[in-house]
Amino acid sequence: MSFYEKLKFNADGLIPAIVQEQSTGRVLMMAWMNKESLQKTIEVGKTVFWSRSRQKYWLKGETSGHIQVVKDIAFDCDGDTLLIKVEQTGAACHEGYKSCFFRSIRDAGNQFDTTEERLVPPEK
Amino acid sequence: MSFYEKLKFNADGLIPAIVQEQSTGRVLMMAWMNKESLQKTIEVGKTVFWSRSRQKYWLKGETSGHIQVVKDIAFDCDGDTLLIKVEQTGAACHEGYKSCFFRSIRDAGNQFDTTEERLVPPEK
Numbered sequence: 001m002s003f004y005e006k007l008k009f010n011a012d013g014l015i016p017a018i019v020q021e022q023s024t025g026r027v028l029m030m031a032w033m034n035k036e037s038l039q040k041t042i043e044v045g046k047t048v049f050w051s052r053s054r055q056k057y058w059l060k061g062e063t064s065g066h067i068q069v070v071k072d073i074a075f076d077c078d079g080d081t082l083l084i085k086v087e088q089t090g091a092a093c094h095e096g097y098k099s100c101f102f103r104s105i106r107d108a109g110n111q112f113d114t115t116e117e118r119l120v121p122p123e124k
Numbered sequence: 125m126s127f128y129e130k131l132k133f134n135a136d137g138l139i140p141a142i143v144q145e146q147s148t149g150r151v152l153m154m155a156w157m158n159k160e161s162l163q164k165t166i167e168v169g170k171t172v173f174w175s176r177s178r179q180k181y182w183l184k185g186e187t188s189g190h191i192q193v194v195k196d197i198a199f200d201c202d203g204d205t206l207l208i209k210v211e212q213t214g215a216a217c218h219e220g221y222k223s224c225f226f227r228s229i230r231d232a233g234n235q236f237d238t239t240e241e242r243l244v245p246p247e248k
Contacts (some may be wrong), residue, residue, distance in 0.1 A: 017231025
Protein backbone atom coordinates (compact mmCIF):
# COMPACT_ATOMS: atom_id res chain seq x y z
CA MET A 1 0.00 0.00 0.00
CA SER A 2 1.27 3.48 -0.84
CA PHE A 3 1.84 5.63 2.21
CA TYR A 4 -0.13 8.44 0.57
CA GLU A 5 -3.27 6.41 1.26
CA LYS A 6 -2.41 6.54 4.97
CA LEU A 7 -2.19 10.34 5.06
CA LYS A 8 -4.93 12.74 6.07
CA PHE A 9 -4.56 16.24 4.68
CA ASN A 10 -6.60 18.95 6.41
CA ALA A 11 -9.47 20.96 4.91
CA ASP A 12 -6.91 23.13 3.09
CA GLY A 13 -5.17 20.06 1.68
CA LEU A 14 -2.20 20.49 4.02
CA ILE A 15 -0.28 18.34 6.48
CA PRO A 16 2.23 19.60 9.07
CA ALA A 17 5.83 18.41 8.66
CA ILE A 18 8.16 18.42 11.66
CA VAL A 19 11.78 18.73 10.51
CA GLN A 20 14.47 17.17 12.70
CA GLU A 21 18.24 17.19 12.20
CA GLN A 22 19.22 13.54 11.95
CA SER A 23 22.75 13.84 13.29
CA THR A 24 21.89 15.82 16.44
CA GLY A 25 18.20 15.13 17.07
CA ARG A 26 17.55 18.89 17.17
CA VAL A 27 14.02 19.77 16.07
CA LEU A 28 14.57 22.54 13.53
CA MET A 29 11.15 23.76 12.43
CA MET A 30 7.65 22.86 11.47
CA ALA A 31 6.14 23.80 8.11
CA TRP A 32 3.26 22.68 5.93
CA MET A 33 3.13 20.46 2.87
CA ASN A 34 0.43 19.59 0.41
CA LYS A 35 0.49 16.35 -1.54
CA GLU A 36 2.41 17.91 -4.43
CA SER A 37 5.11 19.46 -2.23
CA LEU A 38 5.53 16.10 -0.49
CA GLN A 39 5.92 14.39 -3.85
CA LYS A 40 8.48 17.03 -4.89
CA THR A 41 10.33 16.51 -1.58
CA ILE A 42 10.60 12.78 -2.27
CA GLU A 43 11.56 13.40 -5.89
CA VAL A 44 14.35 15.93 -5.31
CA GLY A 45 15.47 14.66 -1.88
CA LYS A 46 15.27 18.14 -0.37
CA THR A 47 12.40 19.66 1.60
CA VAL A 48 9.77 21.52 -0.40
CA PHE A 49 6.95 23.17 1.54
CA TRP A 50 3.75 24.99 0.75
CA SER A 51 3.80 28.56 1.97
CA ARG A 52 0.39 29.42 3.41
CA SER A 53 1.18 33.15 3.50
CA ARG A 54 2.61 33.35 -0.03
CA GLN A 55 0.43 30.56 -1.51
CA LYS A 56 3.32 29.01 -3.37
CA TYR A 57 5.83 26.18 -3.27
CA TRP A 58 8.97 26.87 -1.37
CA LEU A 59 12.17 24.86 -1.82
CA LYS A 60 13.80 25.43 1.55
CA GLY A 61 17.15 27.16 1.03
CA GLU A 62 16.51 28.05 -2.62
CA THR A 63 17.73 31.63 -2.09
CA SER A 64 19.72 31.30 1.16
CA GLY A 65 21.50 28.06 0.28
CA HIS A 66 20.33 26.66 3.62
CA ILE A 67 18.89 23.48 2.16
CA GLN A 68 17.69 20.38 3.97
CA VAL A 69 18.75 17.03 2.51
CA VAL A 70 16.11 14.42 3.34
CA LYS A 71 17.26 11.28 5.17
CA ASP A 72 13.98 9.78 6.37
CA ILE A 73 10.25 10.47 6.15
CA ALA A 74 8.03 9.06 8.89
CA PHE A 75 4.30 9.55 9.49
CA ASP A 76 2.28 9.21 12.65
CA CYS A 77 -0.41 6.78 13.82
CA ASP A 78 -3.24 9.06 12.68
CA GLY A 79 -1.56 9.85 9.36
CA ASP A 80 -1.96 13.57 9.98
CA THR A 81 1.63 14.61 10.77
CA LEU A 82 4.98 13.98 9.06
CA LEU A 83 8.40 13.73 10.72
CA ILE A 84 11.20 14.41 8.26
CA LYS A 85 14.81 13.78 9.25
CA VAL A 86 17.33 15.89 7.37
CA GLU A 87 20.85 17.16 7.27
CA GLN A 88 20.68 20.94 7.45
CA THR A 89 23.11 23.29 5.71
CA GLY A 90 23.53 26.46 7.76
CA ALA A 91 20.54 27.83 9.65
CA ALA A 92 17.01 26.45 9.39
CA CYS A 93 15.50 29.63 10.84
CA HIS A 94 15.10 32.81 8.79
CA GLU A 95 16.16 34.66 11.93
CA GLY A 96 19.61 33.11 11.59
CA TYR A 97 19.40 30.40 14.24
CA LYS A 98 20.03 26.71 13.61
CA SER A 99 16.55 25.91 14.93
CA CYS A 100 13.38 28.01 14.87
CA PHE A 101 12.85 26.90 18.49
CA PHE A 102 15.56 29.17 19.89
CA ARG A 103 13.51 30.48 22.82
CA SER A 104 12.29 28.61 25.91
CA ILE A 105 10.03 29.78 28.68
CA ARG A 106 10.91 30.24 32.33
CA ASP A 107 9.11 31.56 35.41
CA ALA A 108 5.86 29.76 34.49
CA GLY A 109 5.71 31.51 31.13
CA ASN A 110 6.17 35.03 32.44
CA GLN A 111 9.63 35.19 30.92
CA PHE A 112 11.58 33.51 28.16
CA ASP A 113 15.24 33.04 27.30
CA THR A 114 17.12 32.74 24.03
CA THR A 115 18.76 29.34 24.24
CA GLU A 116 21.10 29.26 21.27
CA GLU A 117 23.57 31.42 19.38
CA ARG A 118 22.67 33.10 16.11
CA LEU A 119 24.68 31.44 13.31
CA VAL A 120 24.13 33.93 10.49
CA PRO A 121 22.46 37.35 10.11
CA PRO A 122 18.65 37.29 9.83
CA GLU A 123 17.23 37.08 6.32
CA LYS A 124 15.73 40.27 4.91
CA MET B 125 7.17 40.19 28.29
CA SER B 126 5.04 37.09 28.80
CA PHE B 127 5.60 34.44 26.18
CA TYR B 128 1.84 34.16 25.68
CA GLU B 129 2.00 37.51 23.87
CA LYS B 130 4.43 35.92 21.39
CA LEU B 131 2.07 33.08 20.50
CA LYS B 132 -0.30 32.94 17.57
CA PHE B 133 -3.21 30.57 18.00
CA ASN B 134 -5.04 29.57 14.82
CA ALA B 135 -8.64 30.44 13.89
CA ASP B 136 -9.85 27.65 16.23
CA GLY B 137 -7.73 29.03 19.09
CA LEU B 138 -5.24 26.16 18.80
CA ILE B 139 -1.47 25.79 18.47
CA PRO B 140 0.38 22.59 17.51
CA ALA B 141 2.72 21.14 20.15
CA ILE B 142 5.56 18.85 19.09
CA VAL B 143 6.50 16.52 21.95
CA GLN B 144 10.10 15.30 22.12
CA GLU B 145 11.68 12.91 24.63
CA GLN B 146 14.45 14.92 26.28
CA SER B 147 16.76 12.02 27.13
CA THR B 148 16.78 10.40 23.67
CA GLY B 149 15.76 13.17 21.27
CA ARG B 150 13.00 10.92 19.89
CA VAL B 151 10.05 12.91 18.57
CA LEU B 152 7.07 11.22 20.19
CA MET B 153 3.95 12.91 18.84
CA MET B 154 2.26 16.10 17.85
CA ALA B 155 -0.99 17.28 19.42
CA TRP B 156 -2.90 20.51 19.82
CA MET B 157 -3.22 22.93 22.69
CA ASN B 158 -5.38 25.95 23.34
CA LYS B 159 -4.29 28.69 25.72
CA GLU B 160 -6.00 27.03 28.69
CA SER B 161 -4.45 23.60 28.08
CA LEU B 162 -1.04 25.26 27.76
CA GLN B 163 -1.60 27.05 31.06
CA LYS B 164 -2.66 23.74 32.67
CA THR B 165 0.45 22.06 31.23
CA ILE B 166 2.67 24.68 32.85
CA GLU B 167 0.69 24.52 36.09
CA VAL B 168 0.73 20.73 36.55
CA GLY B 169 4.07 20.04 34.81
CA LYS B 170 2.51 17.34 32.63
CA THR B 171 1.19 17.66 29.10
CA VAL B 172 -2.47 18.60 28.74
CA PHE B 173 -3.87 18.82 25.22
CA TRP B 174 -7.11 19.86 23.61
CA SER B 175 -8.76 17.00 21.77
CA ARG B 176 -10.23 18.29 18.51
CA SER B 177 -12.24 15.11 17.94
CA ARG B 178 -13.64 14.91 21.48
CA GLN B 179 -13.70 18.68 22.11
CA LYS B 180 -12.30 18.32 25.61
CA TYR B 181 -9.12 18.64 27.64
CA TRP B 182 -6.97 15.60 27.72
CA LEU B 183 -4.28 15.00 30.36
CA LYS B 184 -1.96 12.69 28.47
CA GLY B 185 -1.74 9.37 30.35
CA GLU B 186 -4.68 10.07 32.65
CA THR B 187 -6.17 6.61 32.01
CA SER B 188 -3.14 4.71 30.64
CA GLY B 189 -0.60 6.04 33.15
CA HIS B 190 1.63 6.97 30.21
CA ILE B 191 2.21 10.53 31.34
CA GLN B 192 4.67 13.08 30.01
CA VAL B 193 6.59 15.11 32.59
CA VAL B 194 7.48 18.48 31.11
CA LYS B 195 11.16 19.49 31.10
CA ASP B 196 11.19 22.43 28.68
CA ILE B 197 8.76 24.46 26.59
CA ALA B 198 10.13 26.25 23.53
CA PHE B 199 8.31 28.22 20.84
CA ASP B 200 9.30 29.01 17.28
CA CYS B 201 10.23 32.21 15.47
CA ASP B 202 6.69 32.76 14.20
CA GLY B 203 5.12 31.92 17.57
CA ASP B 204 2.82 29.41 15.94
CA THR B 205 4.34 26.09 17.07
CA LEU B 206 5.46 24.74 20.45
CA LEU B 207 8.26 22.24 21.13
CA ILE B 208 7.80 20.52 24.48
CA LYS B 209 10.57 18.32 25.88
CA VAL B 210 9.37 15.64 28.26
CA GLU B 211 10.22 12.43 29.99
CA GLN B 212 7.74 9.83 28.81
CA THR B 213 6.41 7.00 30.96
CA GLY B 214 5.66 3.96 28.79
CA ALA B 215 4.34 4.50 25.29
CA ALA B 216 3.35 7.88 23.84
CA CYS B 217 1.32 6.27 21.08
CA HIS B 218 -2.15 4.79 21.67
CA GLU B 219 -1.08 2.00 19.34
CA GLY B 220 1.48 0.89 21.92
CA TYR B 221 4.66 2.29 20.39
CA LYS B 222 7.05 4.65 22.16
CA SER B 223 6.60 7.19 19.35
CA CYS B 224 3.60 7.83 17.11
CA PHE B 225 6.11 8.06 14.23
CA PHE B 226 6.73 4.31 14.09
CA ARG B 227 6.51 4.01 10.31
CA SER B 228 8.86 5.37 7.65
CA ILE B 229 8.53 5.35 3.89
CA ARG B 230 10.72 3.54 1.39
CA ASP B 231 10.68 3.05 -2.38
CA ALA B 232 9.73 6.71 -3.03
CA GLY B 233 6.62 6.39 -0.89
CA ASN B 234 5.24 3.28 -2.56
CA GLN B 235 6.02 1.24 0.55
CA PHE B 236 6.54 1.83 4.24
CA ASP B 237 8.17 -0.06 7.09
CA THR B 238 7.46 -0.28 10.80
CA THR B 239 10.66 1.00 12.40
CA GLU B 240 10.19 0.23 16.08
CA GLU B 241 8.93 -2.47 18.42
CA ARG B 242 5.54 -2.26 20.08
CA LEU B 243 6.04 -1.72 23.83
CA VAL B 244 2.53 -2.41 25.13
CA PRO B 245 -0.77 -3.62 23.64
CA PRO B 246 -2.77 -0.97 21.73
CA GLU B 247 -5.31 0.99 23.75
CA LYS B 248 -8.94 0.07 23.24
